[in-house]
Amino acid sequence: MHPAKSVIAFTTLSGLGFGLLIWLGLGAPAVTGRSAFAFFTIAYLLATGGLIASAFHLGHPERGLKAFTQWRTSWLSREGWAALLALGVMAAYGAGLVFLDTRWALLGWLGAGLSLGTVVTTAMIYTQLKSVPRWHMALTPALFLCLSLAGGALLAGQTRWAVPLLILAGGLQIAHWRRGDGALARSGTTLATATGLTGGSLRAFEPPHTGPNYLLREMVHVVGRRHATKLRVIALALMSVVPVVLLLAPFSHALAALAVLSHLTGVLTARWLFFAEAEHVVGFYYGAR
Amino acid sequence: MSHRQPDLNLSPKVSDEVRKTTCYMCACRCGINVHMKRGADGTQQVAYIEGNRDHPVNKGVLCAKGSAGIMQVNAPSRLRAPLKRVGPRGSGQFEEISWDEALEIATGWLKPLREKAPEKLAFFTGRDQSQSFTGWWAQKFGTPNYAAHGGFCSVNMATAGIYTMGGSFWEFGQPDWDYTKLFILFGVAEDHDSNPIKMGIGKIKARGARVIGVNPVRSGYNAVADDWVSITPGTDGLFILSLIHVLMTAGKIDLEYLARYTNAPCLVAEAPGTPEHGLLLRGADGKTLVIDRASGALTPFDQPGVRPDLSATHTRDGILYRPVLHLMAERYLSSDYAPETVAERCGIPADKIRAVAGEIARVAFDEAFELDRQWTDFRGETHPTMVGRPVSFHAMRGISAHANGFQTARALHVLQILLGTVEVPGGFRFKPPYPKPAEIHPKPHFNVTPGAPLDGPHLGFVQGPEDLALKVDGSPARIDKAFTWENPMSAHGLMHMVISNAHAGDPYKIDTLFMYMANMAWNSSMNTRSVMEMLTDTDESGTYVIPHIIYSDAYSSEMVAYADLILPDTTYLERHDCISLLDRPICEADALADAIRWPVIAPDRDVRGFQSVLIDLGVRLGLPGFVDESGAAVYADYADYIVNHERKPGIGPLAGWRGEGGNKTGRGTPNPGQMARYIENGGFFVSHIPKAASYYKPWNAAYQNWAVESGLYDSPQPYLFQLYVEPLRKFQRAAEGHGEHQPPEHLRDRLKTVMDPLPIWYETDQQGNAGFTVNALTQRPMAMYHSWGSQNAWLRQLHGHNPLYVPTRLMREHGLRDGDWAKVTSPHGEITVPVREMAALNDATVWTWNAIGKRKGAWALKGDAPEATRGFLLNHLIHELLPPKGDGLRWANSDPITGQAAWFDLKVKIEKAIPPDESQPAFAPLTSPVGQGPDHLEWKVGK
Amino acid sequence: MTELPDTTKRKLGLVIDLDTCVGCHACVISCKGWNTENYGAPLSDQSPYGADPSGTFLNRVHSYEVQPKEGAAQLIHFPKSCLHCEDAPCVTVCPTGASYKRVEDGIVLVNESDCIGCGLCAWACPYGAREMDAAAGVMKKCTLCVDRIYNDTLPEEDRVPACVRSCPAGARHFGDLGDPDSAVSKLVVERGGIDLMPEQGTKPVNKYLPPRPKDRITETAPRLTPVAQDIGGFLGWLDRTLERLPGGDS
Numbered sequence A: 001m002h003p004a005k006s007v008i009a010f011t012t013l014s015g016l017g018f019g020l021l022i023w024l025g026l027g028a029p030a031v032t033g034r035s036a037f038a039f040f041t042i043a044y045l046l047a048t049g050g051l052i053a054s055a056f057h058l059g060h061p062e063r064g065l066k067a068f069t070q071w072r073t074s075w076l077s078r079e080g081w082a083a084l085l086a087l088g089v090m091a092a093y094g095a096g097l098v099f100l101d102t103r104w105a106l107l108g109w110l111g112a113g114l115s116l117g118t119v120v121t122t123a124m125i126y127t128q129l130k131s132v133p134r135w136h137m138a139l140t141p142a143l144f145l146c147l148s149l150a151g152g153a154l155l156a157g158q159t160r161w162a163v164p165l166l167i168l169a170g171g172l173q174i175a176h177w178r179r180g181d182g183a184l185a186r187s188g189t190t191l192a193t194a195t196g197l198t199g200g201s202l203r204a205f206e207p208p209h210t211g212p213n214y215l216l217r218e219m220v221h222v223v224g225r226r227h228a229t230k231l232r233v234i235a236l237a238l239m240s241v242v243p244v245v246l247l248l249a250p251f252s253h254a255l256a257a258l259a260v261l262s263h264l265t266g267v268l269t270a271r272w273l274f275f276a277e278a279e280h281v282v283g284f285y286y287g288a289r
Numbered sequence B: 001m002s003h004r005q006p007d008l009n010l011s012p013k014v015s016d017e018v019r020k021t022t023c024y025m026c027a028c029r030c031g032i033n034v035h036m037k038r039g040a041d042g043t044q045q046v047a048y049i050e051g052n053r054d055h056p057v058n059k060g061v062l063c064a065k066g067s068a069g070i071m072q073v074n075a076p077s078r079l080r081a082p083l084k085r086v087g088p089r090g091s092g093q094f095e096e097i098s099w100d101e102a103l104e105i106a107t108g109w110l111k112p113l114r115e116k117a118p119e120k121l122a123f124f125t126g127r128d129q130s131q132s133f134t135g136w137w138a139q140k141f142g143t144p145n146y147a148a149h150g151g152f153c154s155v156n157m158a159t160a161g162i163y164t165m166g167g168s169f170w171e172f173g174q175p176d177w178d179y180t181k182l183f184i185l186f187g188v189a190e191d192h193d194s195n196p197i198k199m200g201i202g203k204i205k206a207r208g209a210r211v212i213g214v215n216p217v218r219s220g221y222n223a224v225a226d227d228w229v230s231i232t233p234g235t236d237g238l239f240i241l242s243l244i245h246v247l248m249t250a251g252k253i254d255l256e257y258l259a260r261y262t263n264a265p266c267l268v269a270e271a272p273g274t275p276e277h278g279l280l281l282r283g284a285d286g287k288t289l290v291i292d293r294a295s296g297a298l299t300p301f302d303q304p305g306v307r308p309d310l311s312a313t314h315t316r317d318g319i320l321y322r323p324v325l326h327l328m329a330e331r332y333l334s335s336d337y338a339p340e341t342v343a344e345r346c347g348i349p350a351d352k353i354r355a356v357a358g359e360i361a362r363v364a365f366d367e368a369f370e371l372d373r374q375w376t377d378f379r380g381e382t383h384p385t386m387v388g389r390p391v392s393f394h395a396m397r398g399i400s401a402h403a404n405g406f407q408t409a410r411a412l413h414v415l416q417i418l419l420g421t422v423e424v425p426g427g428f429r430f431k432p433p434y435p436k437p438a439e440i441h442p443k444p445h446f447n448v449t450p451g452a453p454l455d456g457p458h459l460g461f462v463q464g465p466e467d468l469a470l471k472v473d474g475s476p477a478r479i480d481k482a483f484t485w486e487n488p489m490s491a492h493g494l495m496h497m498v499i500s501n502a503h504a505g506d507p508y509k510i511d512t513l514f515m516y517m518a519n520m521a522w523n524s525s526m527n528t529r530s531v532m533e534m535l536t537d538t539d540e541s542g543t544y545v546i547p548h549i550i551y552s553d554a555y556s557s558e559m560v561a562y563a564d565l566i567l568p569d570t571t572y573l574e575r576h577d578c579i580s581l582l583d584r585p586i587c588e589a590d591a592l593a594d595a596i597r598w599p600v601i602a603p604d605r606d607v608r609g610f611q612s613v614l615i616d617l618g619v620r621l622g623l624p625g626f627v628d629e630s631g632a633a634v635y636a637d638y639a640d641y642i643v644n645h646e647r648k649p650g651i652g653p654l655a656g657w658r659g660e661g662g663n664k665t666g667r668g669t670p671n672p673g674q675m676a677r678y679i680e681n682g683g684f685f686v687s688h689i690p691k692a693a694s695y696y697k698p699w700n701a702a703y704q705n706w707a708v709e710s711g712l713y714d715s716p717q718p719y720l721f722q723l724y725v726e727p728l729r730k731f732q733r734a735a736e737g738h739g740e741h742q743p744p745e746h747l748r749d750r751l752k753t754v755m756d757p758l759p760i761w762y763e764t765d766q767q768g769n770a771g772f773t774v775n776a777l778t779q780r781p782m783a784m785y786h787s788w789g790s791q792n793a794w795l796r797q798l799h800g801h802n803p804l805y806v807p808t809r810l811m812r813e814h815g816l817r818d819g820d821w822a823k824v825t826s827p828h829g830e831i832t833v834p835v836r837e838m839a840a841l842n843d844a845t846v847w848t849w850n851a852i853g854k855r856k857g858a859w860a861l862k863g864d865a866p867e868a869t870r871g872f873l874l875n876h877l878i879h880e881l882l883p884p885k886g887d888g889l890r891w892a893n894s895d896p897i898t899g900q901a902a903w904f905d906l907k908v909k910i911e912k913a914i915p916p917d918e919s920q921p922a923f924a925p926l927t928s929p930v931g932q933g934p935d936h937l938e939w940k941v942g943k
Numbered sequence C: 001m002t003e004l005p006d007t008t009k010r011k012l013g014l015v016i017d018l019d020t021c022v023g024c025h026a027c028v029i030s031c032k033g034w035n036t037e038n039y040g041a042p043l044s045d046q047s048p049y050g051a052d053p054s055g056t057f058l059n060r061v062h063s064y065e066v067q068p069k070e071g072a073a074q075l076i077h078f079p080k081s082c083l084h085c086e087d088a089p090c091v092t093v094c095p096t097g098a099s100y101k102r103v104e105d106g107i108v109l110v111n112e113s114d115c116i117g118c119g120l121c122a123w124a125c126p127y128g129a130r131e132m133d134a135a136a137g138v139m140k141k142c143t144l145c146v147d148r149i150y151n152d153t154l155p156e157e158d159r160v161p162a163c164v165r166s167c168p169a170g171a172r173h174f175g176d177l178g179d180p181d182s183a184v185s186k187l188v189v190e191r192g193g194i195d196l197m198p199e200q201g202t203k204p205v206n207k208y209l210p211p212r213p214k215d216r217i218t219e220t221a222p223r224l225t226p227v228a229q230d231i232g233g234f235l236g237w238l239d240r241t242l243e244r245l246p247g248g249d250s
C-alpha cells in the first residue's frame, strides 16, 4: 500500500494521543490543575492533530459529518463516533481535573474505555480488509492497542507500565511482521485465483495502460527486501529497545523526552512499513507480489 | 433493517441531437453517431460518440480510437492557420498567414511548373480516402508523379490478389463469416478492416468455428486463435507451398472448381528457348483456349457447354501445350516442398504442417455443404445449389511487407483456389467493386505535355514489359521509379522512394514536393534520420536540394516541421469527405455501399478541408475540369464536387440517390439533393446484392448483370482465376532476351527468377546480414492509429511508450530482465530501448508497437512525454536500400516485383545496455507551432 | 446505505469471454467516453499531454501469459471492471453511505454527493475496481451503465452498457445472472464460467468464461494419405478422378 504521510501521521499521533488519554482516564498520573492541563493539551494535540492530518487524506473533508452515519457497518464510521465520544467524555473529565480539581473517576474510566475503543476501531479499519492479508489478522488490533498503551504510558510517565508494554509491543511487532510475511501466501489469493487462468505457469504480461494509475499509486507499493529489513531493525530499536534502555537508566527529564522522541520515530517508521509492506491482492493483476 | 438508497434519474437525456457521419480514426470507416449537447458557451458540441447500428461496416460497435474521436477533435495539437516557414527547415519555426497568402504562394510555385515541366511537381498523399480525387487533380496538373501510400503499405497484397483472382484481401474482401468453419489468418495484427475482423472472429467463435493464427507474435487476433503457428518471419511462402504439396499429393483439391473457374486447364507452351515458351495458347480473338473434355477440341474458355480438361495436352506447330495443372503438379509435388524439407526453415515441425493441411482438407471437403440457391454461370449453365467449402483465409502485411511478399501472397491465393474456397459459401468473398479482372484496370500513364493534363490515370496494372513507365531512352518516367524493370508491377507507386530519389536527383530533379497526410519525416519513412537530412540538405548555393515543400496536415506532426508551407486541414468531424466506389469504398460481400462525412461541427480555427483547398488551387492554376472555358470555377468546394462530378457519364463519386429524383443507384445524373439524402440516411448508402448473385461473383451471370446495372462494370466481365499469371511470364521472357523491350543487364537474372508465373518462395536478400540473426517486426496497436493516437489524451494512456518485446530464449541468452535496456543493431543503424519479455513469441523474433515513439516538440506534447523519452521507432534500423553488395549498385529494400517496402525483412542483433537517460537515438526538439497541451482535462459538455 | 441488502431482485452483471477478447481496449474507451459525459463527475485526466498521463478509468484490459508444461505459451487479454459483488466489501466499509448496492438489480454504486473521498472502499475491493478521481475527489467505479440500461430515451436495443454495445468481438455479455434462464446464465453454465478470487468471499456477480483449450491441432487433425508421389502418379490419379466427375468419359 502507498505509505501516505497523512495516514501514517494520523494513526501514529492519534494512537499516542488516545493512549495518553487512556492513562489519564485511569488516573495515572493523578494530575489536576495546571499539570493536568498540560497533559490534556498534549493528548488532545496528538489525538486531534492526528484527526486533522487524516482529513488531508480526504477528497471532500467538508462532507466529513456524513462519515458518522454508517456506524452499523463501517469501522471508519465507528472510529469517528468513538473518537468523538472519547474526546467529549475526556473533555468533561479533564475539565473536572483542570478547573475543579475533581476527578470524576467513573467518567475517567468511561473516557479511557472510549479512547481504547477508538484505537481498536482505527486498527479494525485495516484489520477488516481481506484484500490486504498482512493486515487481516487479530495481531493488528493487538499491536495497535499495545503501541497506544505503551506510548501513552511513556507520555504519562508510567515507567512501570511503559517498560513491559514497550517490550510487549516490540514482541507483537515482531510477531506481526513474521505472520505478515506469510499472510499473502496463506490468504490463498494468487494470480491464478485472480484470473481463473489455468493450464500452466502464469505471468502478468502487459499492464492495461503504460501510464501510471490510482490503483498502482495507492495499492501497489513495492519496498525492496533489504531496505525493509534494515527499516525493521531501526523501527524496533527506536520504538522499543532504545526507550526501554533509556527508561531503565536513572531518571532524567531529558532522557524521558528522548525516550518519547525515539518511540515516536520508531512507531512512525514501523507505521511506514505497516503500509509500505502491505500487499494488496490487486497487485497480482499488475504482476506485483 | 430497511435498505435506503438514493433515487436516481435512470433516463437522463443523452444528447440534444445525434449527427451521423463516418469515423476517421483509421481507414476502416465505421459509421458513428455523434451526440451533440449544448455546451457552456451555448453552441452545440460533441458530447459522446458511439457506433451506428445501421451501418454496414461496424453495425454499432466502435473501436477505442473511434470512441476517443472526441479527444482527437479537441486535441491541442490541431493546426490553427496556414503556416509559412520562418526558421530553417526542420526547426518548426513558422508564422501564421492568411489563406489568400498561402494559396498565392502555392500558385506561384506551381504555375510555372505546370507551364514548363509538370513532372517537377511530385504530389504524394498518405492514407487519405480521396485518391480518386487527388489523382484526378494530379492528372489535370499534368505530372506523372502522383501516388498514395500503397507502395510502402501493402501493394504486394493488392497486386498479388488482383493478378491472381481479380481482388485481394486488404479491405477488398472478407471471409464468409456466416458459414466459415475454419479461419486461417496470416500476418495480421489489426488490418484496415479492423472492426469487421473482430466482429467476424467473435461471430465464428460464438458458433464454435476454429481460428488458426500464423504469426511470429501471439497477440490480439492470434492470441484468441485456437491454434498458433509461430512461423519464422519471411517463410510463409514456403509453408504455404508445403501445404499445397501435401494437399496435392493427397488429391485434396477441387477439380471441378479448377476446371471451371480457373486457368488450371489453360494450355502453356513448352518450348524452351523460344519466345513462345511459357505463353498461354490463345485463339485469334486473344481468348485463352482449353480442351473440351467432351469433344477433345480446343475451345475458348468461356464457350457455353465447354468442359475444360485438366489433364489433356495439345501439340501445335511442334510445340507441346500442357495444362497449367500439370506444371503445378510438376513443381509442387517435388520433395523441395515436403514438410520435412521446409520444417526447419519455417520454424514449424513437419508434423504440424501435415496436421494443418489435414485439418484444412477435412473442413474443406468433409464439411462441404450446399446452399439452396440456384445460379447460372457465365457459360450459361445453371447450378441448382451453391457448394460451400467452409475454409477461409485472410492475410495482410505480415506476408506482404517482405521482399518475397508478392509471391507469398500469390501462393496463398493459389492455395485457396486449389481448395475451391474463393467466392463460395464459407470461403473468401469479394466486396464490390471487386471482383474485377486485372485486364480491365487501367495501365499506368506517364506521358507529360507541359501546360496540359497527363494522358491518363497514373497508376495501373501492367500486362507486360510494353506497359512500363519508361521514357524513350529507357529511363524511369516517374520520380519514384514505379513501373520500371526494378519493380515492374508497382501498381501503387513507391512513396517510400520519393524523398531519396528527389534528393539524389535520380532519375531527375524536382522542384516542389507536395504531400498530404503522411508523416514522412518520422514514422512512415525508413531510415528516418537520413530522410530528415535529405529534406534539409542544401546545395552549393545554399538552396534546398528539394526546393519547395508543401504539406497538408491537420495536426502538429513531425513532418510539419519539414515543410515550407502548411495547408492546415480540418478534423474529420469538420469537413465533407466521400468514401467512394471509385476509391476504397465500404462495401460488404453482400452489398455495395459508400459513405460521406459532413461537417457535424464547424471548425473553430482558420483551417479548411484539404480537398476544397485543392479545388481552389485547381481553379487558381486554371486546370481543366476545375475551370470551364471561361475560366470560372466548376466546383465551389469539395461538397459540390462530390455531388456534381461525373467521372463517366452518370457515374460520380457517390452511387446512392443518383438521378434527378434521387431514385437511381450507381448510374444516374447528378442529384443536387444527394448530400442531404446521405445525411438523412446516416451518412451512408447501401444497395444489397441479390441473393442469387451473392457467391461465385466472377462467374455468376446474375452478379455480372447487377454489377453492370450498378455502374461497377461497363459490360459483364467474367474471367478465370489466374493460377498461372502470364504477365509475369512476359517479364521473364524479356529477361531471357525475347521481345523489343529489354531489361538492363544487371536485372536479367533477378527477373528470370522472381517473375515466375507460378508461385515460388525465395529467401529475401540476406547480403550484409551476417551476424544479424534476430527478426525485428512492428505491429499496429489496436487502440492507436500510427502517429496520430499520441495526441489523444485518452489513447496515449494506453500506449504512451513501447518496449521491445523479446522472447524468453533471447532474454535468458542476453541476461535481460523486464525493464532492462538493450542496444539493438541492424546492418544500418543502432537504437537503445527498454525491453520486456514475451513468451508467446517466435524465439528468433523481437517486435514492438509501431509509431509510438515521438519527436520532442511534436503533437503539442511536453518535451518529457514518455513517447519521446522511452518510446522509440524501429524505423531507424530499416534502410530503403539494402547494404552494398560490392557490385557498385544499391538495391532497394523492396519486393523486386511490386516495389513494396520490405519493412519486415529487418534483421538485428541485441545486447544488454546500460540504461541511457532516454531511448536512443534522440533528436533535437522541434519548436511547436501550436504550443503545448494543458495540464488537466475534465471534459464534459453537459452539466 | 452501506448495509448490503439481504437479497437483490435481480443480479445484473457482465459475462466476459476470455476466449474471444482480442484486447482491443474498445470497451475501455467507450466506458471512458460515456462516463465522462454522464453519471457524476467527468473522469478526469492529469498530465494529459505531459510526462505521466494518468486518468480515471472504470474498465481496464490486462494481459497475461500462460506457459503450459509442453508447447507454446498463450496470451490472454483480460478486461476488468467492477464485478458488482453480492458480498461487496467496498460497500460495508464506506463510512458515509455513499457506496451502496441497489436492491432492485444488485448494481453497486457510489452516490458522489455523499462521498468524502476517503478511499477506503477502493482498499476494500480486492479487484482494483474503484478509482478515486483526482480532480473531483470522489470515488468512481463502473456503474454498469445504470443510466443506459433503463434509459427510456434510448432505443430498447441500446439499453445495454456502453462497453457491451461497443465491444467489436462480442466478448462482453450483459444480463441477469440471478435468473438461471437468462442468456448470460446459460452461457456461464455452457462455458464453465468462473468467479475471480472466490476465496475473498465477495461472491462476484460478473463471470468470466475461460479460454478454450488451445494448440490441439497435432492431436486432433487427420493426416492425409498420398494418392501420388510424383507427377506421373498425380496425372494417373487426375485421369481416374476426372472420369468419375460429371462430364467424365465413363
Ligand SMILES: Nc1nc2c(c(=O)[nH]1)N[C@H]1C(S)=C(S)[C@@H](COP(=O)(O)OP(=O)(O)OC[C@H]3O[C@@H](n4cnc5c(=O)[nH]c(N)nc54)[C@H](O)[C@@H]3O)O[C@H]1N2
Binding pocket: B126, B127, B149, B152, B153, B154, B516, B517, B518, B519, B520, B523, B524, B525, B552, B553, B554, B555, B556, B557, B558, B559, B569, B570, B571, B572, B610, B778, B779, B785, B786, B787, B788, B850, B851, B874, B875, B903
Ligand atoms: N517500422 C514501421 N514503419 C512503418 C510501418 C510498419 O509496419 N513498421 N507501416 C508503414 C505503413 S503500412 C504506413 S501506411 C505508414 C503510415 O504512415 P503515415 O501515413 O505517415 O502515418 P500517420 O501517422 O497516420 O501520418 C499521417 C499524417 O496525417 C495526419 N493527419 C491525420 N488526420 C488528418 C487529416 O484529417 N487531414 C490531414 N491533412 N492530415 C491528417 C497526421 O497528423 C499525420 O501527420 O507507416 C509505414 N511505416
Ligand SMILES: Nc1nc2c(c(=O)[nH]1)N[C@H]1C(S)=C(S)[C@@H](COP(=O)(O)OP(=O)(O)OC[C@H]3O[C@@H](n4cnc5c(=O)[nH]c(N)nc54)[C@H](O)[C@@H]3O)O[C@H]1N2
Binding pocket: B026, B027, B127, B153, B154, B186, B187, B188, B189, B190, B191, B192, B193, B194, B214, B215, B216, B217, B231, B232, B233, B234, B235, B236, B395, B396, B397, B398, B399, B402, B777, B778, B779, B780, B781, B782, B783, B784, B785, B786, B847, B904
Ligand atoms: N489500430 C490501427 N489500425 C490500423 C492501423 C494502425 O496504425 N492502427 N494502420 C492501418 C494500416 S496503414 C495498415 S497498412 C494496416 C496493416 O494491418 P496489419 O497487416 O495487421 O499490419 P501490422 O500491424 O503491420 O501487422 C503485421 C503482422 O504481421 C506479423 N508478421 C510480420 N512478419 C511476418 C511473417 O513473415 N509472417 C507472418 N505470418 N506474420 C508476420 C506481425 O507480427 C504482425 O502481427 O492496418 C491499418 N489499421
Ligand code: SF4
Binding pocket: B023, B024, B025, B026, B027, B028, B029, B030, B058, B062, B063, B064, B065, B066, B067, B194, B195
Ligand atoms: S475501426 Fe475504429 S478508428 Fe477505424 S473507422 Fe472504425 S471506429 Fe473508427
Ligand code: SF4
Binding pocket: C081, C082, C083, C084, C085, C088, C089, C090, C091, C108, C124, C125, C126, C127, C128, C129, C130, C141, C202
Ligand atoms: S468488484 Fe470491487 S468495487 Fe465492485 S462490488 Fe466487488 S468489491 Fe465492490
Ligand code: SF4
Binding pocket: C093, C094, C095, C096, C097, C098, C099, C110, C114, C115, C116, C117, C118, C119, C120, C121, C122, C138, C139
Ligand atoms: S471514498 Fe467515498 S464511497 Fe469510498 S468509502 Fe469513502 S466515502 Fe465511501
Ligand code: SF4
Binding pocket: C030, C031, C032, C034, C035, C058, C059, C081, C082, C141, C142, C143, C144, C145, C161, C162, C163, C164
Ligand atoms: S458497464 Fe458501463 S461503467 Fe461499467 S465498465 Fe461497462 S461501460 Fe464502464
Ligand code: SF4
Binding pocket: C020, C021, C022, C023, C024, C025, C026, C027, C028, C061, C077, C079, C166, C167, C168, C169, C170, C171, C172
Ligand atoms: S472491447 Fe471486447 S474485445 Fe476489446 S478489449 Fe474489450 S472485451 Fe476485449
Ligand SMILES: [Mo]
Binding pocket: B149, B152, B153, B154
Ligand atoms: Mo498502411
